[in-house]
Amino acid sequence: MKVIIAPDSFKECASALDIAKAIKAGWLSAQADTQCTLFPMADGGEGTVAALIANNGKLIEHPCQDPLGQAINGFYGQLQDGIHVVEVAAASGLERLTTTQRNPLITSTYGSGELIKAALAANPRKIILGLGGSATNDAGMGLLTALGARFLDEDGQPLNPGGAELIRLAEIDLSELDNRLQNTEILVACDVDNPLLGHNGASHIFGPQKGATPEQVKQLDAALAQFHKVVKTQFNLDLNNAGAGAAGGLGAGLQLLPQVTLQAGAELLMDHLGFNDIVTDADLLIVAEGRLDGQSIQGKTPTALAKRAKKINPTIKVLALAGSLGEDVQQVLEHGIDAYYCITPEGMDLPQALAQGLKNCQQTAYTVAQNISLAV
Structure with missing residues (x-):
């Protein structure tokens, strides 16, 4: 399986590259034979x-x-x-x-x-x-x-x-x-x-x-x-x-x-970084952002990546990880994302969530990869 890991940075938590590395580590601990390509992203904001x-x-x-x-x-x-x-x-x-x-x-x-x-x-x-x-x-x-x-x-x-x-x-x-x-x-x-x-x-x-x-x-x-x-x-x-x-x-x-x-x-960053070339033969795209909600469909990184990926590679699946899920988050399912997951355990407060963001990303990636391997 070829997986592209393309997160945005998590505000006040971690850079896009560090998030990508954490997701990769979690995924490989469940599916060691996966070919993972890191593609840290941004949409004009931090990172x-x-x-x-x-x-x-x-x-x-x-x-x-x-x-x-x-x-x-x-x-x-x-x-x-x-x-x-x-x-x-x-x-x-x-x-x-x-x-x-x-x-x-x-x-x-x-x-x-x-x-x-x-x-x-x-x-x-x-x-x-x-x-x-x-x-x-x-x-x-x-x-x-x-x-x-x-x-x-x-x-x-x-x-x-x-x-x-x-x-x-x-x-x-x-x-x-x-x-x-x-x-x-x-x-x-x-x-x-x-x-x-x-x-x-x-x-x-x-x-x-x-x-x-x-x-x-x-x-x-x-x-x-x-x-x-x-x-x-x-x-x-x-x-x-x-x-x-x-x-x-x-x-x-x-x-x-x-x-x-x-x-x-x-869109500008995808063009400049050559996203089209690497997503052509990928099986899965993992996107991530600090918060996923109804505003995510307004040019934000996760849905922009998802829509571009499916335009180039219609069979690719897109999973989204987020530090929190907000109002109208289900709208992202109409914009290229197939499933989304909150990485923050229920009951964890914001300071804890920020401090453990990388650990939570890694754990969620492991859980998702494990579930996918069991379902195949």
Whole structure:
């Protein structure tokens, strides 16, 4: 049997590569003759740089600001083919903040712009920018400011950092944007396909996990609406398209740059890593993510992998492992996944689940493999 193990990272638990190794160890302990291929994945969020540099790149550390403006060491990736990789989570990620620090009214993507600026210094032919896992809701105001843009109020004064400030936006000045952006293609890997505004937009869907109260969600959505209005008036652009809501509206703001293309993050990584070639003759695909629920069908890694795999290899079976199962999880069964399993034992609290995530992955993989071997 040929098995492809293609997990995403588990937030605050383990990297995609470590998850893949744990699943492999569990599976082989039950079915030792299995040919396992590890294919650590990402969809634009945490782990995007690691997945892309695994075979032919290197990690470069660089100082930048965290979402609250504090100095940290961020990173980006450099590939051998003249491509650089930046993930927003490296500087502006939710994991950069404690639970009590999370406040999308004031958090900024400025540090992510600093990492892009650092990558531009090497004159790359292309930058892959992964969106996902951000602690922000500022429509990319911080990132664009780091690259030379100015976001101004009615008096021509720069706005303060944070998503709430966009309600005062009157003008966007792009005249001082970094000139190197004119010659650098930026492929944006969106981890979700949500629009910018409304009940399915950035603020309503992702604001609460970033620390926003219900009232603040409405405030942030109104601020993004003001940003959208200014962009529509000033540049005649409608930025409420699919993917615009990724990373707190960063998918929208990035479209103000000269050479930007938004793509589904998982699709972009599958293409770049050669997923089509390895899945052609596989018998089983194992995908994994920290949480599997109804939102997983919106461009997330597990269902994106499953649908691509079955398009190329219709007979392949797809199993999903998850740290937790959420509302409407059964919807994934209509998007290429044949069965799903929760790796966390019933009654185990979150701190324990995070601490034992790799062990739980290994044990679940063993159990599933054992059951399959007994059923054959």
